[in-house]
Amino acid sequence: MLIKLKWVVYHLLVTLLIILTSAQVGAETAFNKVSNNSEASRQLSSLAYDLGAGVRVNETMNKTGLARLLDNHVFGEDFKHQSLSAEQYLTLIERNDVERLRMLIKHYKSLERYQWPTVAPIELRLGLRTKEVAKLRWILAQLGDITPYSMPVYRESIFDPSIEEGLKLFQRRHGHTVNGKLVPQTILALNTEPSIRVAQLQNALKETLIEFDGTKDYVSVNLMAQTLRITKNGVVKLVMPVIVGKPTSKTPELNTTISAITVNPSWTPPASIIYQDIFKYIEKQPNYLRNNDFVFKSYTSNSIDNNVGGMDSNSLKHKLKNSALVQLPGTKNALGKYRFTIPNSEAIFLHDTPGKHLFKRSNRALSHGCIRLSQPELFANYLMSKEPENTRFVFKNAIKNKQTRHFNLTSKLPINVSYQSVWIDKAGRLQVRANTLAIRGKDG
Incomplete structure (x- = not known):
């Protein structure tokens, strides 16, 4: 028991x-x-x-x-x-990109508590002592263009090499002429209150959040930075310089997809390019059309007429009544080896170009509106890597030949083309450009 x-x-x-x-x-x-x-x-x-x-x-x-x-x-x-x-x-x-933007937002918000100095236009020279130099030194230190300093008060007002280098860095970050001088454009940027930068950074952060898709790569073209990049969930997969629309034919902002790749494309120049550019070329070079592989294609029969030698502007005008002017595929073709279709109402697309030397320029706003890629073969290969194996095989063979081939993509990557006035470069520095609104641009 x-x-x-x-x-x-x-x-x-x-x-x-x-x-x-x-x-x-x-x-x-x-x-x-x-x-x-x-x-x-x-x-x-x-x-x-x-x-x-x-x-x-x-x-x-x-x-x-x-x-x-x-x-x-x-x-x-x-x-x-x-x-x-x-x-x-x-x-x-x-994500690192989101974290960097938020850190900058916090920093510029912290600067809002100050009464922001106004720098006056003066001619700078080494050894110059003035209160404007002290203002300049303080601003550059707050924005990270010079190392925060600790020095006697009297030295703060003296223009020295450290301020000159800091001012040049500031100008470089803002896309100005780098000369270490207080030109009007630089003064305007120096005097911009932090609250303006906060708003710009917040818009950039919004754009980053909108682009979120953990399953897809995302293509973005910053028309201000004149760069294209592919990111996936915040990780940069590919980045390259591009050529965008010149001031008289700016590339419009677009939000679309990349739907197709054309290998060895022909080019039919629009009327704007024919009348603004090609007419001038044939007046100076009577054999311009023949030397650059142009032909006429009948509107009714699609027959090809390669009798284009010695043609003047009047003859061309007459011919265009019944035929389209077409540039054949090849090394002289304005679209290069590749054309990338992005559905839109503005007749804008991405393409290769034979003018590779132009990518060395710091200002690459040179096209009639379309976007020229510095590394189109890398871009094409990246897009094709998402396609079925048999499509990739046919694509590789098409590259080796001269015939025009079109490839509709089954994996249509989203692409955003926009004017982003602020962004963070690969060195982690804030880049700022004067905000410019896009206007219509239609040609290559």
Whole structure:
């Protein structure tokens, strides 16, 4: 009887211990869940403040509510059609590009507490001592163009080589002529209050969040930076300089996809290029059309007429009534080896070019509106790497030949073409350009 009683007591104690342990584990799990939710909410709230949506953050908001607040701020009118989950926002927060933008936003917000100095136009020379130099030194130090300094007050006003180098770095970051002088363009940028930069950085951060798609690569062309890059979930896969529309025919902003690649394309110049450029060329060089592989293609029969030698502008005008002017594929073709189709209403596309030397220029706003790539073969190979094996095989053979071949892509990568006035370069420095609105541009 005593032994049986002992077993009963033992089982009761074990059961009680299990209940207590379970309760403790449940409490710890609940605590961790609350703690994790609290940390996630804190991070989402912090992102909202960096984006400028912090005034609408309610302390009682949970992760889902904060995600909807961010959606409304990031996507605006498209909020009902586009959204990100709280988990997606938390993933974005960990990305290096997002983190760098947020750090800069915080830095420029911290500068808003100062009454920003106004630098006056003066002629700088080494050894010059004036309060304008002290203002310049302070601004450059705050913006990271010179190393923060500790020196006697009287030396702060003396123009020395360190300020000159800092001013040149500032000019380089803003796309100005790098001369170490206080020219009007540089003065305007120096006197720009931090709140303006905060707004620009917040817009750049919004664009980065909008582009989020963890499953796809994303192509972006910054018309200000004159660069193309492919990123996947914040990781840069490919970057290259490009040529964009010149001031009289700027490349328009576009949000579309890359739908096809043409190997060995022909080129049919639009009327604007024929009348603005080609007419001038044939007046100076009567055999310009023949020397550059142009032919006429009948509008009705598609027959080819290669009798283009010695043609003047009047003869060309007459011929264009019944035929299109076409440049045959080859080394002289204005589109080079590759053309990339991006559906849009502006007749804009990406393409190769025989004028490779132009990519060495710092200002590459030179085209009639289309985007010329410095490394089109890398771009083409990257796009084709997403295609089926048999398509890649046919593509490789097409490159070796001279015939025109079209490849419709099954993996249509999204592409955004925009004028981004601020971005972070590969050295981690903020780049700023004067904000310019895009106007229509239609030709290559």
